[in-house]
Amino acid sequence: MIGRLNHIAIAVPDLAAASAKYRNLLGAHVGQPQPLPEHGVTVVFIDTGNTKVELLEPLGDTSPIAAFLERNPSGGMHHICFEVPDIRAAAEVLKSGGARVLGDGSPRTGAHGKPVLFLHPKDFDGTLIELEEV
Ligand SMILES: C[C@@H](C(=O)O)C(=O)SCCNC(=O)CCNC(=O)[C@H](O)C(C)(C)COP(=O)(O)OP(=O)(O)OC[C@H]1O[C@@H](n2cnc3c(N)ncnc32)[C@H](O)[C@@H]1OP(=O)(O)O
Ligand SMILES: [Co+2]
Numbered sequence: 001m002i003g004r005l006n007h008i009a010i011a012v013p014d015l016a017a018a019s020a021k022y023r024n025l026l027g028a029h030v031g032q033p034q035p036l037p038e039h040g041v042t043v044v045f046i047d048t049g050n051t052k053v054e055l056l057e058p059l060g061d062t063s064p065i066a067a068f069l070e071r072n073p074s075g076g077m078h079h080i081c082f083e084v085p086d087i088r089a090a091a092e093v094l095k096s097g098g099a100r101v102l103g104d105g106s107p108r109t110g111a112h113g114k115p116v117l118f119l120h121p122k123d124f125d126g127t128l129i130e131l132e133e134v
Contacts, residue, residue: 001090002082006112006132007045007052011065011078015057018075019044022055030055034111040064043111054081054111079118079128087115087133099123107133 012018015033022028031045040063046053056078058066068078084090087107095101100120110116114132121128 001093002084002131003134004083005051006081006083006130006134007054008080009043009054009056009078009130010075011068011072012055012057012075013069013073015042015044015055018055018057022046022053028053035059036111038108039110040066045111079130081116081130081132083134084131085133087117087131090131091117094119 010018019030019033023030028046028048031047033042033044035042037059040058040060041056042059043054043056046055056065058069065078069075091101091105091107095105100123102118102120105117107115107117110130110132112132114134116130116132119129119131
């Protein structure tokens with residue numbers, strides 16, 4: 001079911017500062033900031049060739065990562081995203097296996113314009129998993 005690792009996401013308190021570190025210290029190719037109000041975050045992607053790093057900071061008052069950053073004020077690993085060929089079929093398999101699909105359970109459009117879903121971190125050993133249909 002899950003395929004390639006599409007991205008590893010790091011929640012950061014200051015996206016511009018984090019982007020500058022990756023660009024200037026790590027010599028990474030950092031993409032342009034993408035405000036995603038429907039997700040409550042602004043993101044940038046760093047393409048490493050074998051996968052991507054998504055840096056994200058809260059956007060708006062109801063960001064789903066606000067509590068995470070309160071718990072981890074200097075930031076931290078936030079989620080990992082796996083690719084799946086059929087996200088609705090994947091969601092059915094996961095739900096029948098007892099995993100919680102977050103939100104209303106329907107896929108939403110993610111940063112790459114593809115359908116995405118999130119699985120509760122408590123069901124996957126303390127790791128928030130995102131699925132992206134590719
Ligand atoms: C743009 C898109 C894309 O790539 O295309 C994105 O990635 S958007 C990326 C931003 N969107 C999302 O993350 C959407 C999915 N996330 C959510 O719905 C939320 O963040 C939750 C996963 C429900 C957590 O929300 P919140 O922290 O407010 O809930 P909570 O305080 O009740 O936390 C419940 C328990 O989960 C833990 N917890 C929370 N976030 C966690 C994380 N990222 N990794 C591991 N554990 C986590 C808390 O420590 C707590 O554990 P204890 O009970 O032990 O204290
Ligand atoms: Co993501």
